[in-house]
Amino acid sequence: MTRKNICIYGEEVLRKKTKFVKTFDKKLEKFIDDMFDTMYEANGIGLAAPQVGVLKKLFVVDTLEPGEKMAIANPKIIWQSEETWGMKEGCLSIPGVEGEVIRPRVIRVKAQNAYTGDEMEFEAEDLLARVILHENDHLNGVLFVDHLTSSDRAELERQLQELAVA
Numbered sequence: 001m002t003r004k005n006i007c008i009y010g011e012e013v014l015r016k017k018t019k020f021v022k023t024f025d026k027k028l029e030k031f032i033d034d035m036f037d038t039m040y041e042a043n044g045i046g047l048a049a050p051q052v053g054v055l056k057k058l059f060v061v062d063t064l065e066p067g068e069k070m071a072i073a074n075p076k077i078i079w080q081s082e083e084t085w086g087m088k089e090g091c092l093s094i095p096g097v098e099g100e101v102i103r104p105r106v107i108r109v110k111a112q113n114a115y116t117g118d119e120m121e122f123e124a125e126d127l128l129a130r131v132i133l134h135e136n137d138h139l140n141g142v143l144f145v146d147h148l149t150s151s152d153r154a155e156l157e158r159q160l161q162e163l164a165v166a
């Protein structure tokens, strides 16, 4: 397996839209393995393809809870609870920056298994739901800092600027 370079805040690719995954082959399998490898090395619990410079609708997650390791392609959030909760989030592409994000507590997801292409539909809650929503945002060029309150965002602005010019 190979560790990939993680793109950092300020790099254009993090703001681009992604394309649907259509071919599920050995090459993609290797790419997904590399993504897991890269995520574990960086002590992350989620990593989306644009974060390694690939504009595909694909991400990997592993909350380290049983059954919560997944490689997901072409996800669609088909339902979300009205109930929300806040938690401090970070992002491997925005090192050293954390901020509280309010997200739905429960979601229903339709997607494809990124290894096999098999269709799947499942419900996720709490941390798993949060990670999936965070990674799904990456597929649309959205970063967690976009969800912060304006005062939280203002507090982090300097750190973000420093990352962007580094």
Ligand SMILES: [Zn+2]
Pocket: 090, 091, 092, 093, 134, 138
């Ligand atoms: Zn992220």
